[in-house]
Amino acid sequence: ITEEMLRHKLNKLKIEKSPGPDGQHPRILKELKEVIAGPLADIMQQSLLEGSLSQEWKEANITAIHKKGSKNEPNNYRPVSLTSHVCKIMEVIVRDHML
Known part of the structure:
Protein backbone atom coordinates (compact mmCIF):
# COMPACT_ATOMS: atom_id res chain seq x y z
CA ILE A 1 0.00 0.00 0.00
CA THR A 2 1.62 3.20 -1.16
CA GLU A 3 1.09 6.76 -0.05
CA GLU A 4 -0.13 7.60 -3.56
CA MET A 5 -2.73 4.79 -3.53
CA LEU A 6 -4.00 5.93 -0.16
CA ARG A 7 -4.12 9.60 -1.13
CA HIS A 8 -6.18 8.67 -4.21
CA LYS A 9 -8.70 6.68 -2.12
CA LEU A 10 -8.89 9.36 0.59
CA ASN A 11 -9.69 11.93 -2.09
CA LYS A 12 -12.67 9.83 -3.24
CA LEU A 13 -14.30 9.66 0.22
CA LYS A 14 -17.91 10.83 0.42
CA ILE A 15 -17.85 13.50 3.10
CA GLU A 16 -21.57 13.24 3.90
CA LYS A 17 -21.13 9.72 5.33
CA SER A 18 -21.21 9.12 9.08
CA PRO A 19 -18.07 8.12 10.97
CA GLY A 20 -17.62 4.55 12.15
CA PRO A 21 -16.90 3.42 15.70
CA ASP A 22 -13.34 4.78 15.50
CA GLY A 23 -14.82 8.30 15.20
CA GLN A 24 -12.85 9.16 12.05
CA HIS A 25 -15.12 11.38 9.96
CA PRO A 26 -14.56 11.08 6.19
CA ARG A 27 -14.49 14.88 5.80
CA ILE A 28 -11.49 15.13 8.14
CA LEU A 29 -9.73 12.19 6.48
CA LYS A 30 -10.24 13.77 3.05
CA GLU A 31 -9.14 17.25 4.10
CA LEU A 32 -6.01 15.92 5.84
CA LYS A 33 -5.06 13.43 3.12
CA GLU A 34 -1.72 15.11 2.37
CA VAL A 35 -0.69 14.90 6.03
CA ILE A 36 -2.03 11.44 6.94
CA ALA A 37 -1.46 9.45 3.74
CA GLY A 38 2.18 8.58 4.56
CA PRO A 39 1.71 7.46 8.18
CA LEU A 40 -1.54 5.61 7.36
CA ALA A 41 0.11 3.80 4.45
CA ASP A 42 2.89 2.69 6.82
CA ILE A 43 0.34 1.43 9.37
CA SER A 81 -23.40 -1.34 10.06
CA LEU A 82 -21.04 1.62 10.25
CA THR A 83 -17.42 0.52 10.08
CA SER A 84 -14.10 2.34 10.01
CA HIS A 85 -13.52 4.36 6.83
CA VAL A 86 -9.78 3.77 7.19
CA CYS A 87 -10.31 0.00 7.24
CA LYS A 88 -12.71 0.17 4.29
CA ILE A 89 -10.08 2.05 2.28
CA MET A 90 -7.50 -0.60 3.13
CA GLU A 91 -9.92 -3.35 2.07
CA VAL A 92 -10.58 -1.62 -1.27
CA ILE A 93 -6.87 -1.18 -1.99
CA VAL A 94 -6.18 -4.86 -1.23
CA ARG A 95 -9.19 -5.97 -3.29
CA ASP A 96 -8.17 -3.81 -6.26
CA HIS A 97 -4.63 -5.18 -6.09
CA MET A 98 -5.92 -8.77 -6.13
CA LEU A 99 -8.22 -8.25 -9.13
Whole structure:
Protein backbone atom coordinates (compact mmCIF):
# COMPACT_ATOMS: atom_id res chain seq x y z
CA ILE A 1 0.00 0.00 0.00
CA THR A 2 1.62 3.20 -1.16
CA GLU A 3 1.09 6.76 -0.05
CA GLU A 4 -0.13 7.60 -3.56
CA MET A 5 -2.73 4.79 -3.53
CA LEU A 6 -4.00 5.93 -0.16
CA ARG A 7 -4.12 9.60 -1.13
CA HIS A 8 -6.18 8.67 -4.21
CA LYS A 9 -8.70 6.68 -2.12
CA LEU A 10 -8.89 9.36 0.59
CA ASN A 11 -9.69 11.93 -2.09
CA LYS A 12 -12.67 9.83 -3.24
CA LEU A 13 -14.30 9.66 0.22
CA LYS A 14 -17.91 10.83 0.42
CA ILE A 15 -17.85 13.50 3.10
CA GLU A 16 -21.57 13.24 3.90
CA LYS A 17 -21.13 9.72 5.33
CA SER A 18 -21.21 9.12 9.08
CA PRO A 19 -18.07 8.12 10.97
CA GLY A 20 -17.62 4.55 12.15
CA PRO A 21 -16.90 3.42 15.70
CA ASP A 22 -13.34 4.78 15.50
CA GLY A 23 -14.82 8.30 15.20
CA GLN A 24 -12.85 9.16 12.05
CA HIS A 25 -15.12 11.38 9.96
CA PRO A 26 -14.56 11.08 6.19
CA ARG A 27 -14.49 14.88 5.80
CA ILE A 28 -11.49 15.13 8.14
CA LEU A 29 -9.73 12.19 6.48
CA LYS A 30 -10.24 13.77 3.05
CA GLU A 31 -9.14 17.25 4.10
CA LEU A 32 -6.01 15.92 5.84
CA LYS A 33 -5.06 13.43 3.12
CA GLU A 34 -1.72 15.11 2.37
CA VAL A 35 -0.69 14.90 6.03
CA ILE A 36 -2.03 11.44 6.94
CA ALA A 37 -1.46 9.45 3.74
CA GLY A 38 2.18 8.58 4.56
CA PRO A 39 1.71 7.46 8.18
CA LEU A 40 -1.54 5.61 7.36
CA ALA A 41 0.11 3.80 4.45
CA ASP A 42 2.89 2.69 6.82
CA ILE A 43 0.34 1.43 9.37
CA MET A 44 -1.64 -0.43 6.71
CA GLN A 45 1.50 -1.96 5.21
CA GLN A 46 2.64 -3.14 8.65
CA SER A 47 -0.81 -4.57 9.30
CA LEU A 48 -0.61 -6.59 6.09
CA LEU A 49 2.92 -7.81 6.84
CA GLU A 50 1.94 -8.94 10.34
CA GLY A 51 -1.40 -10.36 9.25
CA SER A 52 -3.16 -8.43 12.01
CA LEU A 53 -5.84 -5.79 12.11
CA SER A 54 -6.50 -3.15 14.76
CA GLN A 55 -9.39 -4.11 17.03
CA GLU A 56 -10.96 -0.68 16.38
CA TRP A 57 -11.03 -1.45 12.66
CA LYS A 58 -12.93 -4.69 13.32
CA GLU A 59 -15.76 -3.02 15.22
CA ALA A 60 -19.06 -1.82 13.77
CA ASN A 61 -21.97 0.28 14.98
CA ILE A 62 -25.17 -1.45 13.92
CA THR A 63 -28.41 0.45 13.65
CA ALA A 64 -31.87 -0.44 12.36
CA ILE A 65 -33.16 1.49 9.34
CA HIS A 66 -36.90 1.53 8.63
CA LYS A 67 -37.74 0.12 5.19
CA LYS A 68 -41.51 0.58 4.83
CA GLY A 69 -44.77 -0.22 6.53
CA SER A 70 -45.54 0.01 10.22
CA LYS A 71 -42.68 1.25 12.37
CA ASN A 72 -44.01 -1.03 15.13
CA GLU A 73 -43.20 -4.17 13.11
CA PRO A 74 -39.58 -5.40 13.55
CA ASN A 75 -39.60 -7.06 10.10
CA ASN A 76 -39.92 -3.62 8.51
CA TYR A 77 -36.35 -2.73 9.50
CA ARG A 78 -32.99 -3.68 8.07
CA PRO A 79 -29.62 -3.51 9.81
CA VAL A 80 -26.91 -1.11 8.68
CA SER A 81 -23.40 -1.34 10.06
CA LEU A 82 -21.04 1.62 10.25
CA THR A 83 -17.42 0.52 10.08
CA SER A 84 -14.10 2.34 10.01
CA HIS A 85 -13.52 4.36 6.83
CA VAL A 86 -9.78 3.77 7.19
CA CYS A 87 -10.31 0.00 7.24
CA LYS A 88 -12.71 0.17 4.29
CA ILE A 89 -10.08 2.05 2.28
CA MET A 90 -7.50 -0.60 3.13
CA GLU A 91 -9.92 -3.35 2.07
CA VAL A 92 -10.58 -1.62 -1.27
CA ILE A 93 -6.87 -1.18 -1.99
CA VAL A 94 -6.18 -4.86 -1.23
CA ARG A 95 -9.19 -5.97 -3.29
CA ASP A 96 -8.17 -3.81 -6.26
CA HIS A 97 -4.63 -5.18 -6.09
CA MET A 98 -5.92 -8.77 -6.13
CA LEU A 99 -8.22 -8.25 -9.13
